[in-house]
Amino acid sequence: MLIDARSIDDGAEVESDVCVVGAGAAGITIARELDRGGLRVCVLESGGLKREEATQKLYEGESVGGRYRVGGLDPSRALDFTRLRWFGGTTNHWGGWCRPLDAIDFEQRPGVPDSGWPITRAELEPHYVRAHDVCRLGPPEYNAAVWARRARRKPFPVGGPIANEVYQVSAQPRFAEAYGDDLRRSRGVRVVLHANAVGLAAARDASRIERVRVATLSGRRFDVRARSVVLAAGGVENARLMLVSNDVRPRGIGNDRDLVGRYFSDHPHGVVALIAYPERLDLGFFNYRRIRGTGLLGALATTEEFARAEGLLRFSATFQAREGRSELEPGVLELLRLTGRGDPRGSFGAVYSRSEMAPNRDNRVTLADTKDALGLPRIRVAWRVGELERRSIIASSEALGAVLGRAGARLFSFPGRDESAWEQELRGGSHHVGTTRMHDDPRRGVVDADCRVHGVQNLFVAGSSVFPTTGWSNPTLTIVALALRLAPTVVKGMA
Amino acid sequence: MSGDRRTTRRRFLVIGGLSAVAAGGAGVVRWISSGPSLPLTSHVGTVLGAEPLRAIGRAYLDANPREDDESTLVRSLEARPEWRGVSDPAGALRALRRGSRADFGRGRVVRVEGWYLAESEARACALATFA
Numbered sequence: 001m002l003i004d005a006r007s008i009d010d011g012a013e014v015e016s017d018v019c020v021v022g023a024g025a026a027g028i029t030i031a032r033e034l035d036r037g038g039l040r041v042c043v044l045e046s047g048g049l050k051r052e053e054a055t056q057k058l059y060e061g062e063s064v065g066g067r068y069r070v071g072g073l074d075p076s077r078a079l080d081f082t083r084l085r086w087f088g089g090t091t092n093h094w095g096g097w098c099r100p101l102d103a104i105d106f107e108q109r110p111g112v113p114d115s116g117w118p119i120t121r122a123e124l125e126p127h128y129v130r131a132h133d134v135c136r137l138g139p140p141e142y143n144a145a146v147w148a149r150r151a152r153r154k155p156f157p158v159g160g161p162i163a164n165e166v167y168q169v170s171a172q173p174r175f176a177e178a179y180g181d182d183l184r185r186s187r188g189v190r191v192v193l194h195a196n197a198v199g200l201a202a203a204r205d206a207s208r209i210e211r212v213r214v215a216t217l218s219g220r221r222f223d224v225r226a227r228s229v230v231l232a233a234g235g236v237e238n239a240r241l242m243l244v245s246n247d248v249r250p251r252g253i254g255n256d257r258d259l260v261g262r263y264f265s266d267h268p269h270g271v272v273a274l275i276a277y278p279e280r281l282d283l284g285f286f287n288y289r290r291i292r293g294t295g296l297l298g299a300l301a302t303t304e305e306f307a308r309a310e311g312l313l314r315f316s317a318t319f320q321a322r323e324g325r326s327e328l329e330p331g332v333l334e335l336l337r338l339t340g341r342g343d344p345r346g347s348f349g350a351v352y353s354r355s356e357m358a359p360n361r362d363n364r365v366t367l368a369d370t371k372d373a374l375g376l377p378r379i380r381v382a383w384r385v386g387e388l389e390r391r392s393i394i395a396s397s398e399a400l401g402a403v404l405g406r407a408g409a410r411l412f413s414f415p416g417r418d419e420s421a422w423e424q425e426l427r428g429g430s431h432h433v434g435t436t437r438m439h440d441d442p443r444r445g446v447v448d449a450d451c452r453v454h455g456v457q458n459l460f461v462a463g464s465s466v467f468p469t470t471g472w473s474n475p476t477l478t479i480v481a482l483a484l485r486l487a488p489t490v491v492k493g494m495a
Numbered sequence: 496m497s498g499d500r501r502t503t504r505r506r507f508l509v510i511g512g513l514s515a516v517a518a519g520g521a522g523v524v525r526w527i528s529s530g531p532s533l534p535l536t537s538h539v540g541t542v543l544g545a546e547p548l549r550a551i552g553r554a555y556l557d558a559n560p561r562e563d564d565e566s567t568l569v570r571s572l573e574a575r576p577e578w579r580g581v582s583d584p585a586g587a588l589r590a591l592r593r594g595s596r597a598d599f600g601r602g603r604v605v606r607v608e609g610w611y612l613a614e615s616e617a618r619a620c621a622l623a624t625f626a
Contacts, residue, residue: 326608326609326610327550328547328550328551328607328610332551335612335616335620338542338543339592339616402599402602405604406599410610411610411611412608412609412611413609
C-alpha cells in the first residue's frame with residue numbers, strides 16, 4: 001500500500017520487519033523480493049508521486065572546484081540534476097540503457113589500484129538473468145554479432161583492441177510505472193511517501209540499527225523500528241545518511257575506518273572525436289532499434305584483453321550525427337570524396353565516450369557546512385579524473401581512431417587537439433558509484449560481499465554505492481541484480 | 496608563412512650557395528613567379544587544387560616546416576610504390592586512393608589540426624600548394 005507520512009502522528013513509532021530507505025530501482029526491487037519472502041516492509045520515499053521542488057532541493061549540493069559537472073549544467077546543479085527524489089527515484093529520467101559488467105570488471109587488476117570485487121561475474125550471473133525481467137529487457141544476450149545476424153546487418157568492421165558491443169534498452173524504465181500498482185496492492189509492503197530518512201539510530205555499541213528517524217518537510221517526525229534496514233537511496237545519499245548518523249560513532253555509522261563517501265566515481269563522459277565519414281560507412285548499428293522486440297543500441301568498446309595487456313581502464317564509445325565545426329572540414333570532406341571510390345557525399349558525427357573511472361579514495365562525498373530544509377548537512381562532492389583515466393582515454397581513442405580510419409572516417413580528436421583542456425571537456429554521467437564500496441576486509445570496504453555494513457549486523461546497502469569499480473556499463477542492471485541477490489540474505493537474517 | 500600560401504606559392508630555386516647570395520652574386524638565385532617545376536606537382540595540383548584541399552596542405556606545412564619544399568615532398572611521395580611512375584592527373588588520383596588505403600592500413604597517419612589523414616593525403620595536399 002501507499003501511505004503519506006504527513007498522515008502519521010508526530011512522534012509515532014512505525015514497526016516493520018525491514019525498513020528500505022528509497023523507492024528507486026534498488027528499493028523497489030528489494031521491497032518486492034522481500035514481500036515475496038513474506039516479510040513486512042516499510043519503504044521510505046522522500047518525495048510524492050511526482051516532482052515537488054521543495055523535496056528535489058534536498059538533493060542540492062556542492063562540487064569541489066566545480067569539477068563534477070553533468071551535461072552543460074552549472075556545476076552547482078550537478079547533484080540535484082543527476083538524482084530525482086520522488087517515487088521511482090532516478091528511474092524517472094533514466095534512459096533505460098542496460099548492460100552487465102564484464103568479468104574483468106570484477107577482477108583485481110595490477111594496473112588499477114583498489115580494483116577487485118569480493119564476488120565474481122559468474123556469481124552474479126543468475127541475478128543478471130532475473131534482472132532482465134525486472135528491467136523489462138529482452139533475453140540476456142549481449143553478443144553484438146548475434147544481434148547483427150538477427151537484424152540481418154553486418155556488424156561494424158572492428159578489429160584488434162576494439163569490439164562491437166550492445167546495450168539493451170528497457171521497455172519500461174520508469175520503475176514507479178512498472179511496479180507502482182504491485183506495491184499499491186501489496187499487503188506486506190507499505191510505501192510511505194514524503195518520508196525523509198534523516199538518521200539511523202544505532203545501539204550503544206553501534207552493532208545494530210534500532211530505528212530509522214524520519215522527518216517530513218511539513219514538520220512531523222517519527223521513527224521506523226525494524227529488524228533490518230536496507231539503504232537504497234542512491235550512490236551519494238546512502239553515504240550521506242551514514243555520515244550524518246553520528247550520534248553513536250562520531251565519524252558516522254559504519255565509518256570507523258573513514259571509508260564512507262570515499263572512492264566516489266562516475267563514468268567520465270565526453271566527445272573524444274569528431275569524425276567526417278563517407279555516406280557508404282554504415283553507422284546505423286549505433287542508432288536505437290528494436291530487433292525481435294528488444295530495444296538495442298550499438299557501441300564500440302575496448303576488449304578485456306586490451307585493457308589487461310595495456311593496464312588500462314575500460315572505454316566505450318557511441319556515435320551521434322552532428323554538424324562539423326573545423327575550418328579544415330571542407331577539405332576533409334573533399335578528401336573523403338576523392339579517396340572514397342566515388343562516394344559523392346560525407347557527413348560529420350561525434351564519437352561520444354563513456355569510460356571506466358579508477359577507484360580513488362580522494363574522490364569522495366563529504367558533508368558540507370550548509371544545511372538543507374530538514375537541517376541535514378548537504379553533500380560536497382570531489383571528483384577528478386586522474387592520470388590513469390587520461391592515459392586510458394587517449395590510448396583507447398587512438399585504437400578506436402585506427403578502426404574508424406580503416407573504415408573510411410577521418411577523425412578530429414580532442415585529446416590530440418589540446419591535451420591541457422581535455423579534462424575540462426569530460427562530464428559525469430549521473431552514475432554515482434563507490435561511496436560504500438564492497439570488500440571482504442573491513443579496512444578496505446564499507447560493506448561485505450553480502451552488502452552488509454561491516455560491524456553493523458542488520459544494516460545493508462543496495463545500489464551502486466557498493467560497486468568497488470565502475471566498468472564501462474551503465475549501472476542500473478547491476479544495481480537491480482545486486483538487489484535481487486541481497487534479498488535472500490535479508491530474509492535469512494530474519495530467521 | 497601561411498599567409499603567403501593563400502595564393503599560388505612562389506618559390507626560390509636555390510642554384511648557388513647561401514654565401515653567394517650574401518655576397519650579392521648576380522644570377523645565383525632564380526626567381527620563379529608561378530607554375531610547377533616538377534611533373535608530379537602539376538598532376539597533383541590538377542587533382543588537389545581546390546582551395547579547401549590547399550588549406551589542408553598549408554596547415555600540414557605549418558606543422559611540418561622541414562617538408563616545406565617541393566622537391567622534398569615529391570621525393571617523399573615517390574618513395575611510396577603507389578606514387579611511382581605517375582604520369583598524369585588520373586594516375587595521381589589512383590595513387591592518392593591506393594596510398595591512402597595503404598597508409599591507413601599500416602597506421603601511417605598524421606594529425607593536421609586534429610584531423611587524422613593518411614600521410615600521402617597530407618603530403619599531396621601540401622604539394623598542391625606549390626602548383
